[in-house]
Amino acid sequence: QTILQGIILLPLRAICIAFILLLAWLFASIATFRHPGKGSVPLKGWRRRMIQTTLSCLTRTLFFVMGFQVKVKGKIASLLEAPIFVAAPHSSFFDAIISALTGMPSIVSRAENLSTPVLGTILSSLQPVSVSRQDPDSRKNTVIEITKRALSRGQWPQVI
Numbered sequence: 001q002t003i004l005q006g007i008i009l010l011p012l013r014a015i016c017i018a019f020i021l022l023l024a025w026l027f028a029s030i031a032t033f034r035h036p037g038k039g040s041v042p043l044k045g046w047r048r049r050m051i052q053t054t055l056s057c058l059t060r061t062l063f064f065v066m067g068f069q070v071k072v073k074g075k076i077a078s079l080l081e082a083p084i085f086v087a088a089p090h091s092s093f094f095d096a097i098i099s100a101l102t103g104m105p106s107i108v109s110r111a112e113n114l115s116t117p118v119l120g121t122i123l124s125s126l127q128p129v130s131v132s133r134q135d136p137d138s139r140k141n142t143v144i145e146i147t148k149r150a151l152s153r154g155q156w157p158q159v160i
Contacts, residue, residue, distance in 0.1 A: 016065045020058050025118045027054040028125035042156045043127060051125050052103045052157075059100035070097055083150040085160045098160060099126070105158035106149065108142065129159065 031047045043051060063070065077085070085105055087098045099105060104126055111130040114120045129145045132138045149156035 013065055017062060020062045020065065021118060021122075024055055024058045024062075024122050027051070027058070028122045032121070032125050042152070043125075044155075048157070055104050055122070055125065056100050059096055059104075063097055063100070068097065070101065072101055076102055079154050079158050083152075083156075083158055084146065085158045087160055095160070102158065102160065105160045106156060107160050108146070127157070 027050060031043065031050045035041075035043065035047065042048070060070075085098075085102060087095055095107070099107065106126055107123075107128045108131060109123060109128040111132040114124055114128070114130060116123075129142055129149070131142050135141070146159050149159050
């Protein structure tokens with residue numbers, strides 16, 4: 001029975017995951033197409049709503065296909081209540097679950113992640129705070145950028 005499920009379920013899940021990732025890439029590409037600033041200006045209007053709704057829904061669907069079901073207990077803090085959202089240990093794909101549940105906030109990510117095919121486009125649409133490991137001033141610049149976004153009074157999305 002386990003072998004049969006592996007033969008049927010594994011390829012089916014892989015196809016669904018690939019399809020969801022391509023859809024997410026498509027929506028991220030549309031939302032960021034011809035956007036001025038590329039990370040220095042926040043996404044507004046239909047672009048931000050598209051990222052929040054479609055990518056959040058697709059990410060939840062992706063994790064459901066992978067076998068995760070997440071229930072939120074309590075109330076998620078709004079952008080004005082908590083402009084910075086902290087998640088720990090910040091080292092696994094579980095950060096994506098938190099992102100989907102909180103409306104796709106900006107994240108802090110390595111600058112190298114933005115250049116990966118497909119996932120880099122999706123990540124760029126979240127307008128991440130990039131951290132460069134080669135730049136000695138990167139930590140200071142990251143703190144300045146997070147502070148700027150947190151004090152923007154809702155112009156930038158939450159930072160996780």
